[in-house]
Amino acid sequence: MKIELEEFKRLRRGLKYISDLSGFNYPRGMLFTILTQKKVDQVKQDYGKVCTRLEELSNFWSTHKKIPAWVRLTPMMRVRLLLKALEYTKREIRDSLNDPERIDDADLRRLIWRSVFTDYIYSPIAVKHQFARGRLGELIIEKWLDSRDITYKTEKDLRKESIKTPDFYFSDPIQINGFEINWIESKALFGDPRTHWIYWKKQFSKYLDLFGQGFVVYWFGRIKELDKNVKVWEEEFFRDKLMQNLLDMKIYTLGIKGKSRQEIMKTLRKFSISSVFEVGDVDTGLEKEMDVDVVHLDFESPYSKEFIQAVGRVIDAYSKGRVILLGQSRDWRKCKRRNLSLTLRNMGFKVFHLR
Structure with a gap:
């Protein structure tokens, strides 16, 4: 898809948040990419400035337990520089971002988790x-x-x-x-x-x-x-039909309670699903009847390394074709699909809850 330079500038100006992706009549993947490239450019401009004020950042955190407003970076980059200001080593920073539960400071741990779930450029999930x-x-x-x-x-x-x-x-x-x-x-x-x-x-x-x-x-x-x-x-x-995957960024979810196996299979065929994730206490046995990859996902809490890995597996599957998350409850907000769906949405995906 080719657009004029002035139209690109208009889109770039108008895209500030993930929620803005629905405000323009262009493919979601295209808009998401323009937004992320804009944010990366902004980080490159501001990162060095913040690095010259690390002592000030450390003192502000010690007093207020929050990051000051003048640190205008993405959530994960803000946290990364805070850890650097607090004299964490490179290895400690990497390990802390991959597994925030290893952090003893409760305020810092919450801040890192929030960054993991919301930064659609630099979080471990976003990198995936x-x-x-x-x-x-x-x-x-x-x-x-x-x-x-x-x-x-x-x-x-x-x-x-x-x-x-x-x-x-x-x-x-x-x-x-x-x-x-x-x-x-x-x-x-x-x-x-x-x-x-x-x-x-x-x-x-x-x-x-x-x-x-x-x-x-x-x-x-x-x-x-x-x-x-x-x-x-x-x-x-x-x-190639995989191109549509790139452009629309769709991931589907479905509550299967009360549905027959035939109904579930019909839904998978309708949306050309290639990877099925059974979330929680779901066991459909679909791999015996359909040519799809079936993976079981479970986690005790979204605030866990296991949850980050679960989201990563879903995103890995997205690189091969259409993905669906299956849960028991028909209401996606009342089961573990909720945690996965909200995190994927924060990463830019368009999550569709099928009935």
Whole structure:
């Protein structure tokens, strides 16, 4: 999807919070990506300024048990710098963010948990989401190449041979729509001028020098006026149903109490579900009758390492296809689906509660 530069600027100005994703007539995945790239730019601008005031930050926390308003960063980055100000080591910071229950200070522990559940860019859950989006884009290209029996090397294969490695490299150049190319780079990003320029300097120009002509795919759209030093291919070219997964960011949930197995199976087929998560005391046995991955999830409390891992497993499955969470209660707010649903929504997903 291509839009004018002025339209991109309008969207970027209007997107401030996750709740704003419903306010524009564009795919959710595209809007979410523009929002996250905007927030990352803001963090890059403000991070260094906060680092010069760590002692002030530490003193404010000791007195008020909260982070001062002048720390204008995302929740997780605010916490990370607070821990640094409190003289935690890098390893202690990493371990604390991955498992907040190891923190003795109750106020600090609550703050970290809140950051884990709400930061859609830098929390451990958000990082999982970013990886899943990137993997989904690569999977679409892999399927397209495999269906045409095109031989390729992946970034992993190439790391032994070169420092700068595109996602897909062709030892023998291939023809696509009249263009001969040697590589493809998959970007789970929106191609705005700044992002494109950064990756031109870091990657694209190096690929052209090392491997010859190739092209880039921006899965979440781009502006029309991008620099033409490297070919940018339209994401619609690949026409895979997984693309819709990237763009609409939908995850489904369903309460199965009172439903027959046939009714549940009908729902899974209707929404092309590939991964089923049985939450809590659910055991459908669907894996015996359908070609779907069935995973059982359970956790004592959302404030646990097990819960973070459970959300991560759901997001991992999203990188392969449609996902549904099954619980007993028809009311999603009265079972463990609630915790999963709210956290996924905070990460930018559109969670649909089916009846």
